[in-house]
Amino acid sequence: MTNPQFLWLRKNLFSNWYNSLLSVVCFAFLVWLARGIFIWTTTQAQWAVVEVNLRLFLVGRFPQSLYWRIWIVLAIASTLAAVTWGIFSHKQRFSKPKIVIFILFFCFLLVVLPLDFTSRLWLLFNAVLLSLGLWLGRKFTKLIAPLLSLIWLLSFPIILWLIGGGFGLQSVSSNLWNGLLLTLLMAIVSILLSFPIGVLLALGRTSNLPIIRWFCILYIEIIRGLPLIGILFLAQVMLPLFLPIDLRLDRIMRAITGLILFSAAYMAENVRGGLQSISRGQIEAAKALGLNSLLMLTLIVLPQALRAVIPAIVGQFIGLFKDTSLLSLVGLVELTGIARSILAQPQFIGRYAEVYLFIGLIYWIFCYLMSLASKRLERQLSN
Structure with missing residues (x-):
C-alpha cells in the first residue's frame, strides 16, 4: 500500500521534471538559509544585549521594588486567559504530548531566562495558575461561561490599579x-x-x-x-x-x-x-x-x-x-x-x-x- 505522504509529495512537489527541479532548488535554498541563521545565532550573535536588558524590554523603568505588582497582574491575566481557553476547548481532549510540551516550555523558561530566585518562583506560580485556570474553564464551563465577560471587565480596573497605584498603593508615574x-x-x-x-x-x-x-x-x-x-x-x-x-x-x-x-x-x-x-x-x-x-x-x-x-x-x-x-x-x-x-x-x-x-x-x-x-x-x- 502506497504511503499517503509519498503520494502527496509526488502530486504537489514532484509531479513533473520542472516542478521537481524547482522543489530541489527551493529545498537547497532553505537548507542554506537555515544553516546561515543557525551559525549566526549560535556563534556570531551577541545575545548579552538581551540578557542584560531583559527587564528593560519587559517593564522598562518600572520601580524594581514594585515588581510584585506586575507579577500579580500577570497572574490575573494568565489565569483569566487560561479559563477562557479552557471554556472554548472543553470539548477537546488534551493529548499527553501537548501536556509534556507545556511542562517542557516552562522548564525551559525557568532555566534559560536570566531571572533571580524570586522571579523564578513567581514564574512557577503563574504556571500553576495557568494549569488551574485551564482546569476550571474545562470543568465548570456552564457555570463560568455566562460570567466570563463580566469577570474580564471587573479585572481591568484592578489591573490598572496595580500598575498605576493609588488607593493605598504607591503611585507610579505613567512615564x-x-x-x-x-x-x-x-x-x-x-x-x-x-x-x-x-x-x-x-x-x-x-x-x-x-x-x-x-x-x-x-x-x-x-x-x-x-x-x-x-x-x-x-x-x-x-x-x-x-x-x-x-x-x-x-x-x-x-x-x-x-x-x-x-x-x-x-x-x-x-x-x-x-x-x-x-x-x-x-x-x-x-x-x-x-x-x-x-x-x-x-x-x-x-x-x-x-x-x-x-x-x-x-x-x-x-x-x-x-x-x-x-x-x-x-x-x-x-x-x-x-x-x-x-x-x-x-x-x-x-x-x-x-x-x-x-x-x-x-x-x-x-x-x-x-x-x-x-x-x-x-x-x-x-x-
Whole structure:
C-alpha cells in the first residue's frame, strides 16, 4: 500500500521534471538559509544585549521594588486567559504530548531566562495558575461561561490599579510605564474601546436617519484617509486644545485616544461587511415576530454579522497591536522605543540585529496567539 505522504509529495512537489527541479532548488535554498541563521545565532550573535536588558524590554523603568505588582497582574491575566481557553476547548481532549510540551516550555523558561530566585518562583506560580485556570474553564464551563465577560471587565480596573497605584498603593508615574508593559496596556485598552465604537459607527452608517448616517460616513472616510502617525501627532498636539483648561490628559491617554479613533473607523467597515451579509428575510422575520429594533440587533443581526467577520476583526486587532510601535515616534517608550534606548548604550552600539529580532519575536508570539484564539473561536461558534 502506497504511503499517503509519498503520494502527496509526488502530486504537489514532484509531479513533473520542472516542478521537481524547482522543489530541489527551493529545498537547497532553505537548507542554506537555515544553516546561515543557525551559525549566526549560535556563534556570531551577541545575545548579552538581551540578557542584560531583559527587564528593560519587559517593564522598562518600572520601580524594581514594585515588581510584585506586575507579577500579580500577570497572574490575573494568565489565569483569566487560561479559563477562557479552557471554556472554548472543553470539548477537546488534551493529548499527553501537548501536556509534556507545556511542562517542557516552562522548564525551559525557568532555566534559560536570566531571572533571580524570586522571579523564578513567581514564574512557577503563574504556571500553576495557568494549569488551574485551564482546569476550571474545562470543568465548570456552564457555570463560568455566562460570567466570563463580566469577570474580564471587573479585572481591568484592578489591573490598572496595580500598575498605576493609588488607593493605598504607591503611585507610579505613567512615564515609568515602558517596554512590553506599555505596549500590551495600550493595545488592550485600544482594542476594548475601539470595538464597540466601531460597531456603533457601522450601525450608524446603515441607519435610516440622514444626520447619523452622514456623520458616520464622514468620520469613517476622513479617518481612513489619514495615516496613523498623523492622527497620533494630532492627538498629542491638538487634543488638549479641545479640552477644558483644568483637564489635562497625559501622553499615554492622548496616544490611546488616537489609536481608538483610527482603529474604530476600520473596525466599522469590517462590521458593516458582516451586516451586509445578513439577508433581508431574517430582518423581516424578526419584525414579524414582534421584536423591536434593539432586540433584533442584539439577538438576530449582530451575532451573525460578527461571526461572519471574525477573521477581519482579529486581523484589525493584530494590526492595531503592531501599530503601537509607532508610539515611539511621539515620545512614548514602548517596546520599540525601549529598544532604541538600549541600542544607545555604549557597550551595545550596533547590536541592531539581536535587539530587533528579539522584539520581532515578541510581536510574532502575541500576534500568533491572537490568530490562534480567533481560529478556536470560529471553530467553537460553527459547532
